[in-house]
Amino acid sequence: MPPLPAVIHGPAPLSWYLILSAVLFALGAAGFLFRRNIITVFMSIELMLNAVNLSFIAFSYKLGRNDGHIFSFFVMVVAAAEAAVGLAIILTVFKNRQTLEIDEVSSLKN
Amino acid sequence: MPASYFPAPAEYLRVLPEIVLTLFGVAILFFEAVLSEARKRIFPPLAAAGLGAALAGSILAYGSPGAAFHGMILVDGFATFFRVLVIVVGLLAVFASSEYLRRENHPGGEFYALILFSVAGQSVMASANELIVIFIGLEISSIASYILAGYLRDDPRNSEAALKYFLLGSFATAFLLYGVAWIYGLTGSTNLEAIRRALSGGGAPPLMLTGAAAALMFVGFGFKISAAPFQIWAPDVYQGAPAPVSAFLSVGPKAAAFAILIRTYQTAFGPVAGDWQPLVWACALATMVVGNFAAIQQSNIKRMLAYSSIAHAGYVLIAVAAASQIGAAAAMFYLAAYAFTNFGAFAVVTHVARKGERYVKIDDFAGLAQRQPAMAAMLTIFLLSLIGVPLTGGFCGKFYIFKAALDSNLVWLTVLGLLNSAVAAYYYLRVLVVMYMKDADGPAEPLPAAGTGMKLAVYGSAAATLLLGIFPGLVLEFASRAALK
Numbered sequence: 001m002p003p004l005p006a007v008i009h010g011p012a013p014l015s016w017y018l019i020l021s022a023v024l025f026a027l028g029a030a031g032f033l034f035r036r037n038i039i040t041v042f043m044s045i046e047l048m049l050n051a052v053n054l055s056f057i058a059f060s061y062k063l064g065r066n067d068g069h070i071f072s073f074f075v076m077v078v079a080a081a082e083a084a085v086g087l088a089i090i091l092t093v094f095k096n097r098q099t100l101e102i103d104e105v106s107s108l109k110n
Numbered sequence: 111m112p113a114s115y116f117p118a119p120a121e122y123l124r125v126l127p128e129i130v131l132t133l134f135g136v137a138i139l140f141f142e143a144v145l146s147e148a149r150k151r152i153f154p155p156l157a158a159a160g161l162g163a164a165l166a167g168s169i170l171a172y173g174s175p176g177a178a179f180h181g182m183i184l185v186d187g188f189a190t191f192f193r194v195l196v197i198v199v200g201l202l203a204v205f206a207s208s209e210y211l212r213r214e215n216h217p218g219g220e221f222y223a224l225i226l227f228s229v230a231g232q233s234v235m236a237s238a239n240e241l242i243v244i245f246i247g248l249e250i251s252s253i254a255s256y257i258l259a260g261y262l263r264d265d266p267r268n269s270e271a272a273l274k275y276f277l278l279g280s281f282a283t284a285f286l287l288y289g290v291a292w293i294y295g296l297t298g299s300t301n302l303e304a305i306r307r308a309l310s311g312g313g314a315p316p317l318m319l320t321g322a323a324a325a326l327m328f329v330g331f332g333f334k335i336s337a338a339p340f341q342i343w344a345p346d347v348y349q350g351a352p353a354p355v356s357a358f359l360s361v362g363p364k365a366a367a368f369a370i371l372i373r374t375y376q377t378a379f380g381p382v383a384g385d386w387q388p389l390v391w392a393c394a395l396a397t398m399v400v401g402n403f404a405a406i407q408q409s410n411i412k413r414m415l416a417y418s419s420i421a422h423a424g425y426v427l428i429a430v431a432a433a434s435q436i437g438a439a440a441a442m443f444y445l446a447a448y449a450f451t452n453f454g455a456f457a458v459v460t461h462v463a464r465k466g467e468r469y470v471k472i473d474d475f476a477g478l479a480q481r482q483p484a485m486a487a488m489l490t491i492f493l494l495s496l497i498g499v500p501l502t503g504g505f506c507g508k509f510y511i512f513k514a515a516l517d518s519n520l521v522w523l524t525v526l527g528l529l530n531s532a533v534a535a536y537y538y539l540r541v542l543v544v545m546y547m548k549d550a551d552g553p554a555e556p557l558p559a560a561g562t563g564m565k566l567a568v569y570g571s572a573a574a575t576l577l578l579g580i581f582p583g584l585v586l587e588f589a590s591r592a593a594l595k
Contacts, residue, residue, distance in 0.1 A: 018295075020565050025288055032281055041277060048284035052291050059295035068294060071242050075287060078249045082280055089260055089276050092269040105270050108346040110406055 017058035024051035038090050038100045042083075049079045121178035124185040124237075126167035127193055128230050134160025135226035142219030150219060154208040154563065157222035161201045168193040168233070169400060177239065179300055184239035187592025190265065191442055192236035192369040198360050199449055203358040206567035208459045209560075210354050213465050216262055224261075225358065228254035232366035239377075241290045241300040244370045248286070248334065251363055252279050259351040259359065267467075271350025278333065278343040286330020292323035295380075302378040310381035317352035317385065324379055324386060328393075331374075334367035337427060338396035339421045345404070348416035353463055353470075356412060356443065357456030360419045363450040368426055368445055372438055376594045383433045390431040391523055397424030398530040406537050411459055411472050412536060415452070421534060422448050429511045429528050432518035438593035440510035443586050447495065447503030447578045454571030455492040458485055461560050461568070469555075472541055473475065477550035481557055486545050487571045493538040495575045498531050503578030 024047060031044030055070040060068020094100060122129070138153055138160075146151075174189040177183065203225055211217045231250030238244040256279065260272025294300050296309035296315040309320065329340065336344040348356040379386060401421025408414035426448075429441035462472050462478065462485070479486040495502035508531060515524045559570065578585060 025284075028284070029281075032277075038273070038277075042280075045277070045280045045284060048281075049287065052284065052287045055288065055291040056294065059291065063297070063298050065298075067300075071291075071294070071300070074242060074246060078246070078253075081249070081253055082213060082276075085256050086276050086280070089256060089269065089272045092260060092263045094272050096264070096266040096269050105273060107266060108270055108274075108350045110410060 014058055014062045016090040017054060021051045021058065024048075024054065034104050038093070038102050038105075041102060042086055042090065046083070047080060049075055113236045117179060118215060119325065120174050120176070121183075123174055124171050124176065124183055126171050127164040127197065127233050129224045130164045130167045131197075131233065133232035134163070135223040135230065136227070138219045138223040142223070145219075150217060152344060153217075153219040153222045154204055157226060158542050160226055161197050161204065164229070164233070165194065165197045165201075168197065175341060181303070182240040182243045183234075183237050185237055187588065188369070188438075188442075188594055189237035189372065191446075191589060191592050192365060193233045195446055195449060196229055196232040196236065199358065199362040199365070199453060199565065200225055202450075202453050202567045202571060203354060203362070204334065204455070205563040205570070206357060206453075207352075207354040208563045210352065210460055214262055214352070221258070221261060224254045224572055225260050228258065228358075229362065232362055235366040238370060239302050239373070241293060241302070241305075241374070241378075245283070245287060245290060248330075248367070248370070249283065251366060252283070252334075255279075255359055255363055256270055259347055259357045261352055261355060267350040273345045274343050274350075277349045282330045282333030282340065282593035285326050285333075287329075289323045289326030289330065292319065292326065296323065296561050302374060304324070305378040306380055309379065314381075317382065319477045320379075320382065321385060324375075324382075325376065325389070328386075328389065331367060331371040331550065332393065333592050335364055335371065335423045335426075336397075336420050337393050337423050338400040338420070341397065341400060341423075344420055345413050346415040348419070349413045353412065353456060353460035353467060356416075357453045357460065360415070360456060361453050364419070364423065365445045365449055368423075368430075368441060372430060372441060376438060380433075387431055387433055390427055391520065391538060393474040394424050394431050394523060395526055397421065397427055398527060399424075402533045402537075405534070408537070409472055410470055411475070411541065412456075412470050414472065414541075415455055415459070418534065418537070419452055421530065422452070422496075424530070425508060425511055425527060426521070428523055431520060431523065432514045434514060434518050435593045435595050436517055436590070437508075437514040439586065439590040440507070440514040442589040443510055443578075443582065444507035446585055446589075447507040447575065450571045450574040451495040451502070451504055453494050453498065454568055454575060455489065457564065457567045457571060458489040458492065461485060461564055462557065464555060464557065472544055473548075475541060475545045476548040477545075477554070479546045480549075482559070485560065485568070488568050489545065490542060491572045491575055493542055497535045497538050497577065501576070501579045503575045503582070506579055506582040506586070510582075535542075 028044045028048035056068040056072045175185050227250050231247050234247030256276040259275045260268045262268045298307045332340040401490050405417035429437045495504035498504045498508040512524045
């Protein structure tokens with residue numbers, strides 16, 4: 001059996017985590033901009049916040065400190081509060097219009 | 111060592127306004143559940159009392175200035191200025207809303223609780239000295255504001271405004287947070303002064319990465335202050351939200367967002383000011399142009415005021431671009447003058463809109479001067495101040511901003527800013543012309559006289575607008591001393 005490459009034994013380098021985080025963040029941003037269902041758009045925002053959490057944890061590990069971990073908890077708490085309010089708002093929109101297509105929610109104009 | 115985990119009494123004193131606001135907010139929610147319908151009339155006075163107590167609390171807190179909670183909160187003149195400003199705006203919002211909510215058959219206590227929570231968040235933002243606290247404050251303020259924007263939940267306009275505000279606001283927050291994560295990774299700290307030290311020392315992280323992180327954060331701040339190109343949400347939200355809420359949103363959260371923008375960029379990113387100045391320069395210009403030229407084409411007055419508030423964010427960004435102490439002082443003064451002026455204008459719109467907000471076209475103001483001359487006169491004061499006519503707060507604010515810009519050699523931006531204010535005069539004057547020179551076509555629906563709360567809000571805003579215009583020294587002197595170096 002050939003020996004495993006060194007990188008699998010040791011901790012992955014910081015850059016891997018940061019690249020993964022950036023990719024997730026970009027996916028979230030793209031989902032926000034291009035998806036048309038309100039729930040999917042909302043999920044994309046959650047993806048972005050979790051990508052940020054990954055960055056916080058990776059940096060925190062690299063710096064050898066634990067404040068980054070605590071920041072990620074703060075982000076989770078805020079994301080949960082946002083989800084509660086956001087879903088309620090989405091519900092009122094649905095009740096008023098019977099649709100979750102974001103393009104159909106556009107009555108406000110000049 | 112554990113002793114340092116217990117904050118000193120002075121540290122609690124320094125977050126007194128936030129404590130008071132939260133307690134009153136929770137108390138109102140509690141009473142909302144237990145009181146009978148008839149007793150629920152006490153909510154507006156109770157909320158006003160809470161804001162009054164918080165106002166006293168912020169002045170008390172200023173009596174022992176300094177840092178609290180391991181440097182996360184910093185109570186200084188700058189923080190106190192913005193705390194007082196957002197609390198007074200909250201007070202005006204309570205006065206302007208009570209009549210509106212009764213008119214729309216939604217006189218719930220939670221509205222006032224949400225105003226208090228939102229103001230508490232803005233107060234945290236004003237005194238935050240650390241990026242995570244800034245984020246928390248911003249979210250406390252924003253989450254409450256999202257609900258306020260959709261408060262009349264059976265009105266499709268309200269729910270659409272809330273949805274747009276919520277989605278775009280959370281999107282922007284994610285960018286802000288990503289920038290914070292990178293600043294944390296690059297400098298090893300989220301404390302603004304520690305970041306400043308890390309950026310100014312010899313071992314500063316690569317400017318490229320710091321710049322990218324600062325730019326990500328600027329996206330977040332830019333959304334909250336409705337700076338171009340992040341302003342798209344503002345017209346829809348201000349048009350769709352209940353009018354008193356639009357009044358509140360267009361001044362309170364905006365002032366607090368400017369407070370954190372100025373504090374972050376001048377304290378933490380001060381050492382690299384030369385690198386972000388051009389970005390803010392371009393943003394200020396784009397914001398003014400987009401706001402003013404879009405406002406000209408509007409026929410809905412709430413939407414027009416929304417675009418006008420975008421343009422005013424552009425003027426304040428000129429002062430931010432100056433990146434100097436006098437620039438910060440000018441921004442502070444302008445935000446105070448703008449807060450009273452814009453709130454007042456929206457309050458008059460709230461009054462004229464009547465039940466169901468059916469009269470929000472500019473043409474609906476025809477004949478207002480004959481029907482309610484006092485209200486027309488007040489709106490005239492606000493519009494003149496928004497134009498920047500002498501003897502109003504708006505004039506002094508613009509004067510100090512352009513002076514600060516000239517002191518920092520931003521000659522072109524000053525010229526373009528002046529040209530923009532000339533353009534802006536057109537759409538404000540149009541409302542005056544409609545109000546004084548046109549008669550209402552056909553028999554219009556009667557316009558009931560304003561109640562006590564609305565009168566307090568409108569006359570109070572007008573008095574503050576004139577006071578800031580005639581005696582600007584009162585506030586400017588404090589702002590110059592309190593402005594960040």
